[in-house]
Amino acid sequence: MAKATVNTSAEDRLILTNKNRRWDEVRGRSLVTICAIIMIAATISVTVFLAQKGLQSFTVNNINPIAYLTSTNWNPVGSGEASYGIFPFIFGSLAVTFLSALVAAPLGIGAAIFMSEISPRFGKKVLQPVIELLVGIPSVVYGFIGLVVLVPLVRDNLPGIGFSLFAGVVVLTVMILPTVTTIATDAMRSLPDSLRQGSMALGATRWQTIRKVLIPAALPSLLTAIVLGMARAFGEALAVQMVIGNSRDIPETIFDTSATLTTIVTLNIGHTTYGSIENNTLWSMGLILLVISFLFIFIVRYLSGRRKV
């Protein structure tokens, strides 16, 4: 009954627009084309701007790019000769990203399987809203909870002073878990039922079906979920800044303080004057963040291209 009404109204609309069909086609097409052009232009201009700004520390200030990327000595204003080595921050960024993905991936994919295969109704009614709520919490709130709850907890029960790579990883894991779970759930749900039915017909149990049929079939999409989670972790600044300690040394253990590219940029950018070396080196860090984000996107594209189902 409901379907019939929808059909008639859709037909009505089509008939109504039939008269000025050509004009409508042109208008619709130009509208969406403009949207596409704006998107592309925004991306290109951000990239061009960031590249231009980010390369200034090498072209104008003559900082050696190799030394910039590999040196561990970051001393922009201290006594003695200034030096600009950002390797510890690249290391910190990659460390928190990979470690949090390592924890969030099994948790997120597990929850996704629960939602799509084990208990779809409970998943849809309870788990999904809970996860969507997690996405909606602003990152500063995660950071603040990390600062007042997590850091003292780590300080009292684990080695170190609380502010640590470990605390950053915990906060990021919670933050990227919803991303991973949501995309993984969509991936599992989009698998055709014929896979499940075929596997069952061959006498496989539900767990065997999940492990031997569904997960391998959804693998490229599941990997995409993880990489998108990592991209989010890599770009997060505020929450991490509040718990990681922001020191310039490479951490020796996971309980030492550390810093990431994003936290150094947010801590320093307001204090530096436009066009100064310090300011330019911060722009260069932004450029590196962008390049690595592009890498994440390429990985996602590659993985999606391999999707079998």
Next chain:
Amino acid sequence: MKKMKLSVLLAMFALVIGVLAACGGNAGGEQSEEDNSGNSNSGGETSESSIVVSGSSAMQPLVAAAAEKYKEENPDADIQVNAGGSGAGLSQVQEGSVAIGNSDVFAEEKEGIDADAIVDHKVAVVGMTAAINPEVGVDNLTKQQLKDIFTGKITNWSEVGGADEEITLVNRPDSSGTRATFVKFGLDGETPAEGVTEDSSNTVKQIVADTPGAIGYLALSYFDDDSVTKASIDGVEPTDETIGSGEFPIWAYQHSYTNGDAEGLAKEFLDYMLSEEVQTTIVPEQGYVPMTAMEVERDAEGNQTDK
């Protein structure tokens, strides 16, 4: 269809060229502004009854409070006070995009700023000192002890008569004005060892209060409760009097810079900031030392002389 694709490509190409041109134009614009600093900018800004103030986040509460009061008395005036950091404030006032740029440090100390092109108005003085976790039980340090603690030579509080507790340093970011002042006058220019680094004074205060054995540095206005201990240096307690007389060393001017001589509303507002009324009420209320209490003065190199 082919035609469509071509037109899209052309449009994109045009956009990219436009963006590139805009970038190039911007860079050129900045340079020309440095050349004829002050002619067009400050004039244009101040002829209207609305100005934008930007810069140091440490100064923002003080300037905002004064602006609020000024607007009560002059309902026509519109003063917007933003905070974005001293570097941003200096850069924007040099570009002419704001009427007043606030800074914790002398413009001479910042790279990329032509200190001769902008005019300094010192509106207040901020004192700062070491903030120590109360459980340590230390409330006085000699200058040498302070240096040894912050450079990592002393690592346990028992070495300076406190509890047997490891020292955790809480620093500010490299480019922060608060850090520059503390390093210059508290540590005599020595580079602090590594510890936790945070930007916001409130966060620093909370970390020092919560972390056993922690020491950081804060502006005096943040010592308004017992959660952190205010350290005396060489037995001198930081107060308006000891800072004014030059006995207590760690303080800095709060600068409001204008592009060229202040004019119009910017001038009126700065005169108001320096008036007896503001200097004796809002300035002390916000935890700053009034300019009128200063018996000593400093130049951009940090040389201190009697007034």
